[in-house]
Amino acid sequence: MLGDEPVKTPKPHYHGHRDRLRARFAEKGADALADYELLELYLFRTIVRRDVKPIAKELIAKFGSFAEVIAAPIDRLTEVKFISENVALDLKILRAAATKLGQESILNRPVLSSWTALLDYCRSAMQYEGKEQFRVLFLDRKNRLIADEILGQGTVNRAPVYPREIIKRALALDSTAIILTHNHPSGDPTPSHADIKMTETIIQAAKAIDVTVHDHLIIGRENIASFKSLGLM
Template sequence: MTGGNPDESSKSGVAHVGAGHRERLRTRLREGGGDALLDHELIEYLLALAIPRRDTKPLARLLLSEFGGIEGVLTADWAALERVPGMGETSVAAIKVAQAASLRLLRNRVIEQPVLGSWQAVLDYLRADMAWLGVERVRVLHLNSRNMLIRDEKMSDGSIDQAAIYTREVIKRAMELGSSSLILVHNHPSGNPAPSRQDIEITKHIAEAGKRMGISVHDHIIMGAEGHSSMRALGLL
């Protein structure tokens, strides 16, 4: 990278961090696991692996402040992270690979057993992936006749308050995959997971269209930083 990326610089007057501080963090991590480190220390150490010649504590604290916590940092998109002073491609990549590894672990828990029998694992995965997104995202979980996940597909990303979901496209894709049932999912960037009137209407349209084709809609989950809502649990399906 060129000198224009501050996280790549090793000879631009940036103070080199002594080995003692990071060794103490490593020792605490080794002996106490992840719970032994505070949120800013986890981000600090992660960034230190990418930019070893900088004191990454101030940058870690800035990220946590900018995105409202560790969840927001890990789920922020690439462009948003790069806009933070001191962040460049290497440090952003470190954040995103940590998120990818976490999501892979959570997603594997969902794949390994019937979805309806591992509901908390599904919610944990969806929360980690979607609850803190800055734009609205729609995804569909396709299940087979044994309620095993056969495809997890992102349908669309939208604006801060709206993303498109079309009944015809959802049902068409379900038929292509041979799905027996679906779980619709989207997030509310506002943080409030309460379904809107439009959310309720489109869910009913998809459920009715699916029923005609022998495809059931198990639920429509709305994720937000404040929690989640289930349309089935609310009696809306």
């Protein structure tokens, strides 16, 4: 009827939940939130018109943790209902940003005196990779990180690595020391016989051009194995 108040559409029930979750995060920080709640906070921005709590819980149930969700491949993320390719890509951007922050904490700093930060960075970059990945950290004369490059990617248990490519990059970057690192998707960081032989080959090739190999780190799901600590180099 003329003069009647327009009927207001009630807000979806999850709007109040979103406000409360944001307020809890603002007051107490991320440590006060479960992994699925932290994931909810991010999904609020990408899935606007839907209750994302069950979606966040399903993602955590499928992959195990917040870190494992954002590290998961796009094709596996989209197996979860309501996770489109765009939403999956947003999650991958979050992972890239987190890795970049870790890299910034050690870039152009003496890594041997920032070893804990280096280990944290390597873990965040490689811990949940589903395939083996071989990275080389190139250092300058003051042992500052000048480059971090992936020089081998492969299957779930092998990444082809060519010592000549490592030496070529070290020369091009004017690097005087390197740290080798790769992940074991199985989760067990124990060095294999092939890992040990490959490391010996790289050390000998590097020695010929006066490049020092400080360590070889193998990243597992929970732990990191250091060749130097294990007496393997």
